[in-house]
Amino acid sequence: xxELPEVKTVAEVLKKELLxxxxxxxxxxxxxxxxxxxxxxxxxxxxxxxxxxxxxxFLLFYFEDYILIxxxxxxxxxxxxxxxxxxxKHEHIIFTFNNNISLRYHDTRKFGRxxxxxxxxxxxxxxxxxxxxxxxDIDIDLFYQTIKKRNTPIKTILLNQEIISGLGNxxxxxxxxxxKINPFRKGLNITREETxxxxxxxxxxxxxxxKYKGTTIKSYTSSLGVKGNYQQFLKVHMKENQLxxxxxxxxxKAKINGRxxxxxxxxxK
DNA sequence: AACGAAACCTGCGCGC
DNA sequence: TGCGCGCAGGTTTCGT
Numbered sequence: 001x002x003e004l005p006e007v008k009t010v011a012e013v014l015k016k017e018l019l020x021x022x023x024x025x026x027x028x029x030x031x032x033x034x035x036x037x038x039x040x041x042x043x044x045x046x047x048x049x050x051x052x053x054x055x056x057x058f059l060l061f062y063f064e065d066y067i068l069i070x071x072x073x074x075x076x077x078x079x080x081x082x083x084x085x086x087x088x089k090h091e092h093i094i095f096t097f098n099n100n101i102s103l104r105y106h107d108t109r110k111f112g113r114x115x116x117x118x119x120x121x122x123x124x125x126x127x128x129x130x131x132x133x134x135x136x137d138i139d140i141d142l143f144y145q146t147i148k149k150r151n152t153p154i155k156t157i158l159l160n161q162e163i164i165s166g167l168g169n170x171x172x173x174x175x176x177x178x179x180k181i182n183p184f185r186k187g188l189n190i191t192r193e194e195t196x197x198x199x200x201x202x203x204x205x206x207x208x209x210x211k212y213k214g215t216t217i218k219s220y221t222s223s224l225g226v227k228g229n230y231q232q233f234l235k236v237h238m239k240e241n242q243l244x245x246x247x248x249x250x251x252x253k254a255k256i257n258g259r260x261x262x263x264x265x266x267x268x269k
Numbered sequence: 270a271a272c273g274a275a276a277c278c279t280g281c282g283c284g285c
Numbered sequence: 286t287g288c289g290c291g292c293a294g295g296t297t298t299c300g301t
């Protein structure tokens with residue numbers, strides 16, 4: 001469940017269930033989910049969840065003087081269960097809270113990562129410090145200066161979290177359709193005006209997708225029993241050979257840097 | 270410094 | 286039915 005709207009949705013639900021609750025037990029089933037440089041997760045025992053924020057696609061769990069940084073990557077999910085419920089396949093880390101809730105990190109492909117840090121180390125953390133701004137915080141001129149030096153497709157630039165954070169493959173496909181930009185165009189050929197269009201579309205689409213609690217493409221991907229509903233608004237993503245809602249030509253599918261790219265050759269110049 | 274490909278994993282759907 | 290291949294909402298690492 002991994003782009004910004006889905007991560008924000010997860011944060012909102014977990015906050016409702018767990019804010020101000022204390023961790024009473026931690027069980028690590030598959031340790032490789034935890035980054036090597038991480039502090040020992042057992043430092044969280046008896047700590048209270050003070051806050052839960054997001055930054056780009058990261059979840060930040062604030063526990064008194066520590067922060068647990070969580071990235072879901074491709075298929076990470078959090079399930080809220082009762083401690084008595086038996087473990088199911090792919091549940092890798094289990095946190096028990098004092099309100100009789102078992103928070104389970106579930107990840108079929110084991111790509112997700114957890115890292116525990118001291119609160120004061122957040123801004124020097126390797127993952128977090130490299131992150132670019134989310135679309136709503138982008139400075140158009142700075143962003144334009146960056147992309148106009150890049151000889152790589154705009155699609156690839158928008159997926160680069162060091163340049164702009166929060167967009168993933170679905171929303172980049174949708175943003176480029178909305179802003180009428182061909183995904184193969186090189187950064188250095190994008191005008192300042194087009195840059196502005198891209199950012200405006202990004203803000204608009206991420207906001208709407210967040211409002212609809214994200215996009216659920218495969219039912220098994222739903223976490224926490226929360227299903228997103230933005231899929232009904234997708235215009236190109238996963239729509240190969242369907243008709244473009246603007247011009248009725250066929251939506252095409254191609255690969256850009258190994259990622260499936262859906263676009264309308266007629267509308268996206 | 271910037272770029273692309275490979276690596277990290279598992280499960281599903283498709284064609285034969 | 287079974288096998289092999291390609292595919293999946295992401296990031297990091299490695300080689301050029």
